[in-house]
Amino acid sequence: MDHLVKKGIYKDEPAFGGYLEKVCPNEPPRVPQFVQRCIQCIEKSEDNMKTDGLYRASGNLSQVQKIRLQVDQNNLSVLDEEEDVHVLAGALKLFFRELKEPLIPYHAFHKALKAQSTNHNRKDKLLLFRDIIRSLPSPNHDTFKYLLQHLLRITKYKDFNRMHIPNLAIVFGPTLMWSEQESKNMAFDFMQQNLVIEYFLAEFDNVFR
Structure with missing residues (x-):
């Protein structure tokens, strides 16, 4: 694949399947336009x-792929036309x-698992998670913050959508973080990933202060 990219035969898609930094605006907040528009459509x-x-229920997969193809042709208006919120949520995931x-x-993966699993007192744990946030490149920091704020707005309707913080963390744990090398204990890592995202959501105001 790298060889094909160098020869210009294969090019990264404009939105999906690339590096975050390359699909972010240069000015803050450095959040991809697709992410902003998709979240706005979900929250409208x-x-x-x-x-x-x-976010827990699956959207129609062919519709999700249709959005992907259209967005990669720089047609973000397809998001405004989509009436099924599960399809929009599926496209964002x-x-x-x-x-x-x-x-x-990757550089923050094991640091985050260790911060979550080690038996620290509350203050020390908070400092470890703040260090992780400070270590993120600005596109990752801004996009992560933007997404977490959106998910916290989802939880305000938990009596209707049944998406409490732990439920959202189960969905987004493996979606937002994974190891560069295959884990020897994947089940344990999955559980820890969910708990990391749960912590970021539950302690959002303190971590991003």
């Missing part, structure tokens, strides 16, 4: 936000899963 109505199983390097970069 209270009915969307109240949808049962938002796909964007993060397809990144060449996860939103929480």
Whole structure:
């Protein structure tokens, strides 16, 4: 694949399947336009936000792929035309899963698992997670913050959508972070990844202070 890229035969897609930095604006907040527009479309109505199983339930896969193809042809208006919020949610999850390097970069992966699993007191644990946030490149920092703020707005409708913080963390743990090398204990890492995202959501105000 690298050889094909160098020869110009294969090119990265404009939105999906590339490096985050390359699809972010140069000015802050450095959040991809697709991510901003997709979240705006999800949040545009209270009915969307109240949808049962938002992010947990799967959207129509062919519709999700249609959005991917259109967005990669720089047609973001396809997001405004989509009426099924599960399809929009599916497209957003796909964007993060397809990144060449996860939103929480490889260098922070083991640091985050260790911060979560080690038996620290509350203050020390908070400092470790703040260090992780400070170590993120600006596109990762800004996009992660933007996404977490959106997910916290989802939880305000938890009585309707049943998406409490732990439920969202289960969905987004493996979507936002994974190891560069295959883990020897994948089940344990998955559980820890979920707990890392759960911590970032639960302690958002303190971590991003």
